[in-house]
Amino acid sequence: MPRGNNRQLIMTILIGLAIIAFVLPDIMPLFSGGGNRRVVPSGIADGRPTNPSTPMPEPTFTKERELSIISSKTGKVIRRIDIEKAENDQERTIGMMFRKSMPDTRGMLFLFDRPAPQSFWMKNTLIPLDIIFIDENKKITTIHPYATPRSESPLPSNGDAQYVLEVRGGFCNDYGINIGDIVEWQ
Structure with a gap:
């Protein structure tokens, strides 16, 4: 093999390894089974573009259920909203990413x-959100x-x-939603 071809082969191999090293962290979650959490704080990318110059179409809201937040003190409904569900790893991973707005009448x-x-x-969530953690008894435990x-x-x-439950940033403050309140959906 001529000497020039060796250099070309070595450069091709190095470029290929660099591409693999760059792409591998983004695609590994696709093969790992994912677990049941939407977010892994390790910073592993979710497979969607993170470069701000790569425009992503805004996902459309799909009403799947209605949800009520009930005061633990009065037993009365504080607020009702339409919700979109995230039930599997893919839906939980994408969540509210790339959405540009969230009205008070909706949540995920x-x-x-x-x-x-x-x-x-x-990561890749463009708007502030209130993130509400709810236990198995549907009681709010963390906001x-x-x-x-x-x-x-x-x-x-x-x-x-x-x-x-993810809702617009400031939602809990605006409506007086607190730890201990109850969440119901149908």
Whole structure:
């Protein structure tokens, strides 16, 4: 083989390895089975573009159920909203990413098979959200208000949670929703 071809072969191999090293962290979650959490605070990408120059179409809201938040003090409904469900790993991973708005009348409910510690982040989420962790008895146990858009900092449940509700940032403050309140959906 001529000497020039060796250099070309070596360069081709090095470029190929660089591409693999760059892409591998983004595609590994597709092959790992994922677990049941939407977010892994390790910073592993979810397979969607993170480059701001790559425009993503805004997902459309699909009403799947209605949800009521009930005061633990009065037993009265504080607020009713339409919800979209996130029931599988793919739906939980995408969640509210790439959405540009969230009216007070809507939210996203993440459903898990069993109670467990949960941790969410705001990577690729463009709007502030209130993240509400709910136990197996449908009682609110943790609220992270005004979660910062695009943040990769973990937002933990501080205990077991079987459900997580995401609503517009400031929603809980605006409507007086507190830890201990009850969530019901149909």
